[in-house]
Amino acid sequence: QKEVEQDPGPLSVPEGAIVSLNCTYSNSAFQYFMWYRQYSRKGPELLMYTYSSGNKEDGRFTAQVDKSSKYISLFIRDSQPSDSATYLCAMSARSNTGKLIFGQGTTLQVKP
Amino acid sequence: NAGVMQNPRHLVRRRGQEARLRCSPMKGHSHVYWYRQLPEEGLKFMVYLQKENIIDESGMPKERFSAEFPKEGPSILRIQQVVRGDSAAYFCASSPPRQSMNTEAFFGQGTRLTVV
Numbered sequence: 001q002k003e004v005e006q007d008p009g010p011l012s013v014p015e016g017a018i019v020s021l022n023c024t025y026s027n028s029a030f031q032y033f034m035w036y037r038q039y040s041r042k043g044p045e046l047l048m049y050t051y052s053s054g055n056k057e058d059g060r061f062t063a064q065v066d067k068s069s070k071y072i073s074l075f076i077r078d079s080q081p082s083d084s085a086t087y088l089c090a091m092s093a094r095s096n097t098g099k100l101i102f103g104q105g106t107t108l109q110v111k112p
Numbered sequence: 113n114a115g116v117m118q119n120p121r122h123l124v125r126r127r128g129q130e131a132r133l134r135c136s137p138m139k140g141h142s143h144v145y146w147y148r149q150l151p152e153e154g155l156k157f158m159v160y161l162q163k164e165n166i167i168d169e170s171g172m173p174k175e176r177f178s179a180e181f182p183k184e185g186p187s188i189l190r191i192q193q194v195v196r197g198d199s200a201a202y203f204c205a206s207s208p209p210r211q212s213m214n215t216e217a218f219f220g221q222g223t224r225l226t227v228v
Contacts, residue, residue, distance in 0.1 A: 004154075041222075042221055044155065046216055046217075088155070090155075098160065098206070099157050099168060100217070102154035102156070104152070
């Protein structure tokens with residue numbers, strides 16, 4: 001069993017839709033949760049960074065963490081074609097570290 | 113303010129040759145992490161280095177792979193006697209010293225290694 005599970009998709013939605021991306025994990029020691037966006041043939045770009053349980057909002061993006069269920073989500077409101085990319089969840093047990101455990105990534109396509 | 117610089121962006125090697133991948137961290141960053149991304153898979157941690165020290169190499173294959181981060185110059189990921197299974201995208205990330213307020217890791221654009 002992988003430490004972090006993420007449905008690879010692909011997920012296709014029309015422009016303007018609300019997108020929900022999710023990851024589950026098995027290691028209860030994880031405290032720090034991140035979402036990265038990766039465009040084709042590019043490096044991952046950090047979108048959201050959250051600590052422990054709760055919600056964090058940044059523009060059209062909302063990250064949720066439910067540690068009791070070992071479940072994290074990323075919501076994208078008013079999705080745009082430019083949001084088409086692969087979204088990777090990542091997590092770690094410690095702060096101040098670049099040693100992360102990544103999910104497989106979900107490929108999202110937003111159609112105009 | 114340049115980001116994490118990796119070169120080459122693309123590298124083709126024949127089976128049995130050596131591959132050298134270079135990573136220059138962001139200015140002021142002293143921590144470097146290497147990751148490998150196989151097709152249709154997420155990133156897998158390989159090694160964590162600080163200047164002249166390997167801190168964590170728990171994700172490195174036991175043979176043929178090595179990494180260094182010398183006092184001067186870029187970090188190098190070296191793969192000896194490459195095989196087809198080494199074909200992947202290799203990403204480098206860097207982060208500032210631990211005592212810094214902002215300790216997010218920033219990724220480079222990757223080196224895509226193809227073994228033929």
